[in-house]
Amino acid sequence: PAQSILGFMYLKGQGVAQDDQQAASWYLKAAEQGFADAQYALGVLYAKGRGVAQNDREAVSWYRKAAEQGNPDAQYNLGLAYAKGQGTTQDERQAAFWYLKAAEQESTRAQFKLAVLYARGRGVAQNDKEALSWYRRAAEQGYAPAQFNLGVMYATGKGVTQDDHKAASWYSKAAEQGDADAQYNLGVRYDDGRGINKDEQEALAWYRK
16 A cells, blocks of 8 residues: 555655656556555556556556456446457447446446446447436436436436426536536526526526536
């Protein structure tokens, strides 16, 4: 743990001069002893080419070691690597598998990505109710992209009873966090008075944002 924390301090320049190579060196020492947080951090350095030569395969290798120990950030990044075919063979089933592992540990990014896979039937059987469930879990933790997509599902009645009030409510939550699509959709709602009291000044304000 001390080696990993020292790596972090070199990475951020906290108490020492910022030095990516020293960061990578200390993370490696901890990673080789099986310390999951260091394995994940080393994977990130390989992915970005910071302190080490950029190498997606090495990144995936370290993400996998950390992911198999239950590190949710590594599980998410491994899922992303499989989804993109970056550093490994593209495989949406494996992407869904690792997203689920991270999602069950309340990773909002993983919950959102898993919901998208269910909505599109990619790597898993298409299932709007499952998509809705995972969007909701991420949205309730304040994740704006999930709040927007949950609003869309209520607006269209996909996987849930159509409800303009709930659609407007979720658009509003995402819009307040700066999500441009949600700001636009909320403007439309105020323009039309759908699920919310008609108010052209509010519509203009959200369109402007």
